[in-house]
Amino acid sequence: MAPDAIKLGTVVLARRGGPGGGGAPHGDPGPWEPLDAAFLEDTDWPESEADTVALLLGLLHDLTLGAYLEQRATPSGTIIRVSVLPNDNGRWRAGGARTKRLKALFKLLDRGWDGGEGRLLATSEEEVGVGMQALYALIESPPEPAFGEPEFIGDQEAFDGLAGYENPPGVQTMMYKYQIVSGSVAYGADVQRSVARMLQMETNPATMVSTAYSSFMEQLTGQNYYVNLSTMDIRRYPERFPLSRGGILCEQMGVGKTLMCLALVLASRHQATLPPPGATDISEVVTDVAVKTYSTASMAALRLELDADDDELAGTPSLSSMCADIIVQSNPAAGWTRDLPISPVAQNLLNNRKCMYFRFPPPARLPRGAKRVPYRPAEPFVLAPTTLIVVPPILVPQWVQEAESHLQEGALRILVIKEGKEPLPPMEELVQHDIVLMSLDRFRREGHRDPDALLSTELLRARWKRIILDEGNIANNTKSDAMTLAETLSIERRWIVSGTPTTHLKQGTEVVTQSFLESEGLTSPTKTKSAQKTKKWSKADLDDVTRLGNMLKGFLAAEVFQSENFARLVTSPLRSIDGPIYGAVDRIRTIMSAVMVKHRPGIIDEEVALPPSTLTAEKVHFTNWQRLTYNALTALVASNVYTSGFEDADYFLHPRNTEAFNQVVANLHLACFWFSSADMDIEGALERSDKHLEKKGHKLNEKQRQGVIEAISYMRQALEAPGWAEWFQHAVVSIPYDGSGLPASILDAWSESPDGSPTTIDAHALRLLRGLNKRGADVAGLCREGWEERGKRPYADEYAKAMEKAEKKWRATGGEDVSLQTASLPHHRSDTKAAADKPKAPRVVRVKAGGKEKAKDDDVIDVQLNLAATNAARAADLSSVLPRPLPSILRTSSQSAKSNYVIQSVTSAPEDDKFVIFGTFEEIAHLTEALDLAGITSVYAGAHVAADARKKALKDFAKPEMRVCLLELKFAARGLTLTLANRMLFVSPVWSLDVQAQAIKRIHRIGQSRPTHIEILVTEGTFEEDIVRREAASRSSDEEKSYSRALIENPRYVTAEADKREYFPVKLVPVGSELTSPEKEELARALGAVTPPSRTPNDTPLITPGTPLAVDVDEKPVLGKRGIRFTEDEPAGSSGKRARFASPARAETTKRTRFASPEPTQKRARFAD
Template sequence: MTLPESSTFPHHVAAGCLHVSRVDSGLSDEQWFRLPKQWNPFFRSDQELNRSIVASGVHHIELTESLHKCTNFPLELQELLFEVALAPFAKLFRHHWIELEFVRSQDDADINSLVRVYLLPDDKDRSLINRSNKPLRRHWNSLLSKLDFSPSAWKGKSNGDRSFQPALMQPPDQDGAEPSLLQLFNTIPSPKPSPDYLLDSNDREYCRSLLNCDIPGLKTQLFLYQREAAAAMFEREAQPSQRTDPRLCHVVDQNGDPWFFDYITGEVLKDGRSYEGVSGGILAEEMGSGKTLICLALIAATRQQPAYRPEMYTAPIIVRPKLGSLADMAAAAGSMASVPWRSYFSREQCGDREYTNCLDKIEQNPGWYLMPRPAPKRVSRQPEAFEQQSDKVYLSCASLVIVPTNLLEQWKDEIAKHTPDLRTLVLTKAQVPTTIPNTLSLLQYDVILVSVTRFERLIDNRIKDKHGSWVLLSPLAQVHFKRIIIDEGHALGHSTLAKKSNLLLVVEQLQTSARWVVTGTPSKGLYGVDGSCAGRKELSHSQERKDTEHIGSIAAHYLNARPWANKVLEDGDTTADWRVYVMQTKNNNEVQNRRRQSVLKSTLDSLIIRHPKSELSRLLPKVTEKTVYIDGSYQDIMSLNLFAAYIILNSVQSQRVDQDYFFHPKQRKYLDELVSNERQASFFGGNFFTATDIHKAVLTAEEFLQKGDVVISKEDDCLIREAITFAKMAEANKTREVSSRCFEVPIYIEDFPGREYAGVLSSWAVDGKGGDKMCTIAPLVVVLQRYVRPWLSSPESLEIVFNSGTFATYGAKARNKAMGGVPEIIQRGEGPSSIAFTDKDDKMYKDVSKQKKARSGTLEWADVNDTLEKDEEIAKPLVKCRLVSTASAKLSYLIDQITKYKDEEKILVFYETENVGWYIAGCLEILHIPHLIYAKNLKAERRAQYVATFNEMSKFRVMLMDLKQAAFGLNMNSASRIYFVNPVLNPQIEAQAIGRARRIGQSKDVTVETLVLRGTLEELIVERKKKMTQEEHRRIKSIMDDRPFYEWFQNARILPLPDVAADDGPGQMAPLAVPVPLFGRGSGQIIHPDQDLLAKGERESSDRECATPCSDNGGVGSSFGRKRPLSMAADAADAAAEDAVDKKPKKPAKGVRFA
């Protein structure tokens, strides 16, 4: 058979074939054998399309007299085929949507025939043919679903392999591996900006200045990747590139000619369709790579260039009340055209000459345009009743930067360090919005820095006008910003079309030329792997769907990326549902899966700017991670065994079936609390289970055995008896009793001052015993240090105090206060109790307190240490007093490590519960090691001050951080040693915490140690973490949701105790590698909460608007404090929970000793 020339239908796409069997054709045998055996076009009984003369307004071709083509295909057979086999597609042919050719196949007993289908593309002959007919569109899509696109069918062979997808222009890789979202993210090509590509000469200069790091006002030299990222950001702002619609698949027809196909809508295009790229995007460089600096470089380089008027709004005609001066008219013309006039009057251009009058005229005539408000949704029946209103919007050079509250101070510090010349306005939390400067004042700034909390409060100013249009009553709404940057903006991904966040709703009311999201992780599962191995570290399917959904939400609702942001009412285009094109469930159809990945890759590449981690690895500090396995002390194992004993007693007595069983679904809340407490007990658990609780549990278990009402197995009998025996031993342990009474970690010190005097050791020891080593607790040591402070360098005075008996008497009172009256709240997870040794009614304490006096005009307190001269020595009775051990093996290890490295390196210690942070802080205080606590109860402003202080002040060597507060974006590159008190199961949380120190600019290698108590649950956490998939990490909300952990607790067993005598108190402790002195020049000081904190200038009250340029106030205030000494822990006023916007203030955790 002969093939027709490719020019048979030159305006159509040679798509594929329909198979028509003899049975389905509706033809008799005689009629079937009359069908042609060579390709013949179908007759057309209507007028040919006249493409040479296209009359305006012609939308449909009416049927007219017959005009036959020269063909050997009998007309009556064609009509019979249209009546039966091709009935669904007859109208498509008659309305010129398709052209057809027919042949009777001879491959298989002459029982099949083929119909070639030529598709008229949707972008051809639109003036002649109506393509919006919905019934025809349904037939069109049905036809596409039935086409065989295989070359063999097109050649007339009906028995070949069929293909229901057109051939791709670029065949996929043959390795068969479908790329995951994580792989696509980590293989986004590095940006390669090209200034010569830009059409505007000013834009080319700005781009070159970024690439060459020749930026006026930038004090820091950028790395190459930072220059490339900043220049790429500017290119996308100045001249967004044209990008092919990602929904279209580039394919080839049977003649090898290219065309475009939308698999979802069935749209066929010959020339494709392009959109202008997003003016903005997502800056997603690695954690610690200097994204803030990249943004500041972009702002500094373009600070002279005002925003351009949107093309959709015409230039207003300025009407003056009287004839304006030439200077006014020239200044107005330049401003309306967004001429970068500041650069022409810069010192570099003008030297010593000043053009004050010119500058004044330009500032008096800012550029502006009128922006019409949206038309009302319901049009009045009286047209004259609606008069469209317009708002006056001013063109600005400013960039609006929206940052999390805890990063506000960091941004101010970065501005002051890298770009101090930027005119910056800082807006923080406020009760009223009226303090925002007026519109014309806002035009004077280069950067408007606002916290997310403050920005979201503007939602209260978003109202509907009388026509139903949303209006934002704020000066910010009258300014057209050059760009909006949202730092750590991944939270925008949680917004949907039906439920947008307040942040997004307010942003929608602002005018801007570009929108940026800055984040190292655009979504939860997209974090750090090297590009070289990106394809092998997979996300779970469920997590990948969530991440994909979040990225689509950012693209559609914030960045307004087309086609994902297309609106229903837009003419000439269709909406694009991200869920349909990208998030369809994976199936066995390889072509559909690859098509979905192609859409996703195209979108990611067009939105995200980042460099692969492999390109940055040489700039990032080396990280050495290791897991430190520690043998638990006698007290550690005893505490953990008590939890095991309780589980065993409960399991056996409940027979593991009824509702009293810990693992019954109705007991899940209490089980989770038990698990949380046991995890805390791996650091210290002596505060759990009082002697009374243990005694009751033992009595109940013994009664259960005596009654014998329930038959138990021999194994359970052994388990319960072992648990009872152990519980009795734990109940009788004196050291554990001390822990449960005072809620503190017992510690041992040697060479206690005054030990040779009668009653001293028994008065100060919490167990009432004496000896070479004495058992006490950190708060009592603080009281001791404070008490002897006046005589720190006077051994004679100390002898008098010891000999008089007042020292022993005071110790007894302090000890009694510590051992009694403690609220039992720790076991309920409400935080540690504060034991305040502030015996201000006690005469002896008053005698010491009289020596304190406040310094006038300062935040510091003058303490008795002011009288201690530098050349004076510590009294001999105090010099030998040293801390030698603690009840917690992890605490002892941390003390060893901190005292070993604190002089050379700064240290981050991540903890998971407030109690653990409290215990560590207590020991650091008695060892007078300056430290800060980044706790969840702190206000965001104070947290930011702590970070600045820790980074800048050499005095503070240790930062204790709540793991949950290891926030995105925090820069703590002054620290080079990191300790995790417990193993972290979620790798992303761990990576974020390490990322606080592993950053560009870190001058030292980073050492990370994770502490694991040997033989405990923590070993299982370490092992499971290596094997768990992202899907498993996403699924579990608690470790009890993971089966191996669940079974581990179900099968709890008593661990063997170290071979130590029950009455050997010191032997039950974890000794320090090197005992640490307790008395030195810093011991016993009473420190004001604000002492030594970084203070560059007085900060406004947090309840007022801070509308002062950053350069004026230095960016950091001094009205916030740090952790107070233990002796002042009762005063927890400024440790109140952080104020939440539009929420009632939270009650502070009782007795939390954080400030």
């Protein structure tokens, strides 16, 4: 056997006896002897072994394969060792027969070399049931860095700066050991340097075996060899490709990834930026001065290629100028640095000296007979020492703040590119900075071009040292303008920074996953006697692989994936119907380990002791109207399901009704907070359901029949409830509040349910009354304004017509059985899709720090202008001692249980507690009104305000008097640091545990000094209870879709509601007005009476940093599937329509920002006095 032969494994042949073989049938195994073709041909093998014998003969007859076989007789049969020569020197001849033979052989080979062990060579028990989440959890912590020999002086400086346990020069904040330390005495060798690992990957990038090959190991020697399982090419040393200089920094959330990136820039500040390696179409690295002054042969040849005239040489270079060229070529930053510790003469020599190379155009290919060759000049590229950092717009101020907080003054020169359409500064100005920081939107704008135009930006004029893409999970979209530009730019080092680099890799389940794998013994080779069937990979796992491939091929520009098809070689082997083929899982695991920098779960937790954090699910009970609304909406869904016959065009699950289906699910979700729509058409749905039951009830099965009867019952409950139908007919957007503390005449003028529930008044009306409740004003004036305000409502014209029609009927019947006050709006719906109508949301209320409104509400301004003309003279003489027409303090409660919970929580909390509240836009809009009424200062930093307004809102949240920050999950769950807050509320459960964990890390991260408490509000008896009970494995996007579908197919009603209402005080005085001493005492007593909301009596789990735990509620799980589209999936522009309208004149002149989608203005209707 040749010394370089690869020992593949063994094959066992049963035998009936024959010549040779040695060894008694029942004795000890015989010695190993060479096996030749004659032995195989002369032995009497059982018929069942004929194919195997023919296969082995084929191997022996294939001389270029160099197969060497040994045999030994045992009581169980003949064991045959198989060795082959590797194809490293290309000795094999091409042949399809050999490929078929080797594929068949690998299905038979046992791994054992001395005898069969029952483990087939091309199977791996370690890969059974291991998906992307498991592989992500099993990525090893960064190893001890080995930098190798420095190429430049700057390399040695960078290596030395990270050799000890000290911070990199320029970092004033003491970094944790896991951030930079390669081995910690206190925590052992597992605590590694993330920054050192990143620098190593940049300076000495690793190589990777071609992804066409799968790795195998010889049992006898432990050496690896590689097999292309498609062509069956077997090599000891296959082709290797260098990985890109960079990778993916995916440390868990809240551990200082921003500081790691800044430290990396500092450590490598004086490292040279290198030209593209291995490029054949570029010149040598020169300086602009050398091109103009050197008369050497090489420089003359370069000038000739550049079409420069030697007669235009700018003199002969001096010795000092030649020295300056050497300095700049070893450190290009020297040409742009103004603070070097050198003499002014030397500084002048270095100033603006460009280190550069030229890229030559490819040879022109012209058709025969062409007379002119179009001229294409060589492109100069300046070697820039600058790092481009691209971040989401909302994180730009945070990066600036991190640099100011953690770095010494002047340690890095940072240029922040402003938003807008102004062109970038010239390249010569950009490269004078260590960091150019810009938003993703600004970077995307640089990459935008017209279809027929060439890309043109200052960024194309240089080769940049590095680009860092924060929250870089967007890098999987290779067709976006931003990613197209990133791939086009010449950049030496590339980094993606993201706690969750792909969609389904959940930072919150790693510890649980790792514990499960270790308990199953999947982190080390397992020995079993039979191969297990490999588990098929999920769609989510395969999506993650595809996204990772897009990042590697696109943004990271890894050479190994440029020349080979990632989908064919990496993804496709994982898609097999029986599960991944052999080597496919190990291949993707190798790729992830090579490009990702992260610590294994628990390592960082040992070093960083964050304050404790608790996560609880708090049950809230519907108020009466809330339960009626939720059940009415559910009944509308049931009516649609049963009356459409599960197939009509109006059926929500009909393929053409995708938009309606999504809106229904969103409405059911919103109904758990507060839902309002004038187009619910309960009466019409009730009538249709009754007729359907009467005419087609005999065609329904018992379940369907009972479903229709139950839906009819709940619709009638809502319509018969005092005030409910009246309120919803009036299309009131704002949440209703208890106004029983107000005069009856005021309620009669301002309430939208004066007949059925006269003490109910909406939040918007309360805010208007607050502005009108001035000293010296009278109740009659406020009543007139109430009628005027109701006349502005969009239903007013239609309601007036209904009143007129009812009055005519009343006169015609002599006043019998007709009530003017109960005239209802006409209904015109002919479909059954009322439950899919988009709800309206109130305008977001913005409040300045200190409790003053940023701008008075438009409607308040209208009311005050109307009063001004008649009250101006009298107002001048009013005394501060005159009484107010309304009480200064009103104790009230809303019809939204969740809104009440929020107000109670904030009001009863210590004054230094700050809250971050996540919800949908509609929920947040309602909360801004509630918080404003309760006198709680808040900021909104969501998708419905401009970028500058978001930045200002986050800055204002830092003020001591600001209590609440309102955010939307999709827009602000990632990246932000809000450690000023110690409380967090999720208004609704979040389907994705990853998104939930990301949101929690906004407050529970490094920098947090107080214990944090996170609450998820869950309405009792609804699908929200099901969500918090579901484990992480049952929260995939596919599960969410089927869950939502089940919610439509199997409507569920709620019977429980709150047995009492919790009240809180509202200060009914104009904003900015001072309270008298008695009023202050009354307010203090009312605030003191507010108690924290009652908590769900369950054990509160402790949150391990980065590891959110599944929360439980008291009761047993409700069987059956219920579904919803949750907060993180709300589209950015899915705000409700405005419910209040400005007059046409004001609509044209107003400059106030509108937070909801616009609607055509309507003429106001006014009732006569």
